[in-house]
Amino acid sequence: xxxxxxxxxxxxxxxxxxxxxxxxxxxxxxxxxxxxxxxxxxxxxxxxxxxxxxxxxxxxxxxxxxxxxxxxxxxxxxxxxxxxxxxxxxxxxxxxxxxxxxxxxxxxxxxxxxxxxxxxxxxxxxxxxxxxxxxxxxxxxxxxxxxxxxxxxxxxxxxxxxxxxxxxxxxxxxxxxxxxxxxxxxxxxxxxxxxxxxxxxxxxxxxxxxxxxxxxxxxxxxxxxxxxxxxxxxxxxxxxxxxxxxxxxxxxxxxxxxxxxxxxxxxxxxxxxxxxx
Numbered sequence: 001x002x003x004x005x006x007x008x009x010x011x012x013x014x015x016x017x018x019x020x021x022x023x024x025x026x027x028x029x030x031x032x033x034x035x036x037x038x039x040x041x042x043x044x045x046x047x048x049x050x051x052x053x054x055x056x057x058x059x060x061x062x063x064x065x066x067x068x069x070x071x072x073x074x075x076x077x078x079x080x081x082x083x084x085x086x087x088x089x090x091x092x093x094x095x096x097x098x099x100x101x102x103x104x105x106x107x108x109x110x111x112x113x114x115x116x117x118x119x120x121x122x123x124x125x126x127x128x129x130x131x132x133x134x135x136x137x138x139x140x141x142x143x144x145x146x147x148x149x150x151x152x153x154x155x156x157x158x159x160x161x162x163x164x165x166x167x168x169x170x171x172x173x174x175x176x177x178x179x180x181x182x183x184x185x186x187x188x189x190x191x192x193x194x195x196x197x198x199x200x201x202x203x204x205x206x207x208x209x210x211x212x213x214x215x216x217x218x219x220x221x222x223x224x225x226x227x228x229x230x231x232x233x234x235x236x237x238x239x240x241x242x243x244x245x246x247x248x249x250x251x252x253x254x255x256x257x258x259x260x261x262x263x264x265x266x267x268x269x270x271x272x273x274x275x276x277x
Contacts, residue, residue, distance in 0.1 A: 031220055032269060035206045036121060036150060037064050039271030042204060043148040049116040050074040054106045054137075055123035057081070059088030059099065061150075065119060066097040077101040078109055106133060117146035124151055124193060125177060125186035131196030138197040143277035147199065151186035156207070156268040161260045165251055169221050170267075172238055176228050179235045187270030199274035208266040212256035217264060222249045 040061075045051065047070045053062040056077030066075045077099060079085055085101045092099040102109075106123070118137065124130040138147065154174045159166055177184035187205065194201040210217050225232075226245050232238045244251075256262055 031208060031216065031266070033060070033064060035208060035269045036061060037068070038206060039150050039204065039269070039273075040065060040068060040119065040148065043119075043202075043271065043273035044146055045069065045117060045119070045148070048072040049146075050112070050114055051076070051117045051119060052112065052115045053077045054109075054118060054120040055079055055126075056088060056101065057084045057122075059091050059101065061119060061121045062088065062099050062101070063092060063095060063097060066092070066099050071098070075099045076112065076115075078104050078106070080105050106137060111140050113142070115141075115145065117148065119148040119150075121150040122152060124149060124190070125183050128181055130183060130186065130189060130193040134193045134197035134199070138199060138276050141276045145276045146273060147194075147276060148271065148273040149190060149193075150269060150271045151190055153185040153187035153205075153268040153270060155185055156187075157266055159256070159262040159264045161262055163252075163255050163260075163262055163264075165255045166221065166264070169225055169248075169252070172232060172243075173221075173224055173228060175237050176231045176235060179237070180231065187268055190270055190272040194272055194274055199276070201272040201274040203270060203272045205268050205270045207268050210264045210266070212253075212262055212264070214264065215253065217266065218249055218252040218256070221252060 045065060045068050047068070049069045050073060051065050051069060053065060053075060056062045056079045059077055062075050062077035066073070069075065077085070077088055079101070080103060082103060085103060088101045092101070106120070118141065124133065127133050141147070154170065154177065157170045174184040183189050191201060191203065222245065225243060225248065229240060229243060229245065232243070233240065256264070
């Protein structure tokens with residue numbers, strides 16, 4: 001294991017758990033909710049299933065899964081951050097959904113014996129060895145359990161015609177993950193991770209595509225950059241003065257609306273699913 005990989009402990013979340021980061025996660029959920037639902041349905045999630053959502057964060061995937069499995073199903077969300085779980089519980093209550101959220105990590109949690117499926121989104125890219133994590137998970141599941149993971153390929157986000165400032169932001173975000181020993185394009189790494197676990201996944205890649213009027217999309221880039229700024233500075237990627245986070249949203253919008261009428265591609269979302277055994 002390299003020195004960079006050593007820094008990326010299995011449970012580390014490089015974006016932190018500040019209140020602002022929790023809000024960012026909720027806004028991110030709105031951008032990718034439809035694609036996430038599509039992947040969960042394609043993977044075989046259905047009414048009445050009992051599902052464990054690992055690395056649930058503020059509950060985005062848990063809440064979508066709860067709507068799919070219905071009142072006859074069961075959802076348990078698992079995450080090490082009590083702050084995130086508190087938000088998740090409040091969101092579930094507001095939607096009238098019966099979801100149980102518990103503290104723990106993929107590595108150390110006792111997995112319920114009666115679950116039909118395990119799912120996770122944007123989790124494996126934070127791990128030093130996703131294949132080993134997947135193998136450890138598969139070994140603890142009963143035969144026939146559905147395993148569905150959804151990950152980003154961060155570097156696939158771009159604009160046509162090119163938007164230099166947008167591309168620079170994406171490059172800086174990707175570089176944080178690379179230098180930290182994580183996998184920036186974990187979507188592309190899902191297949192080998194599943195194969196390491198002895199699973200043969202079905203897969204699909206989906207992309208949200210927008211234009212220069214998508215202000216929420218630019219905010220997603222800005223807030224992701226904001227959460228990663230301490231890591232960018234520590235890793236020598238960029239300084240706060242270089243980033244100028246206070247004006248970044250305004251500059252991204254101005255660049256996009258300068259007259260080139262760009263088509264903007266979000267990071268590719270990749271889903272993979274397989275049944276144990």
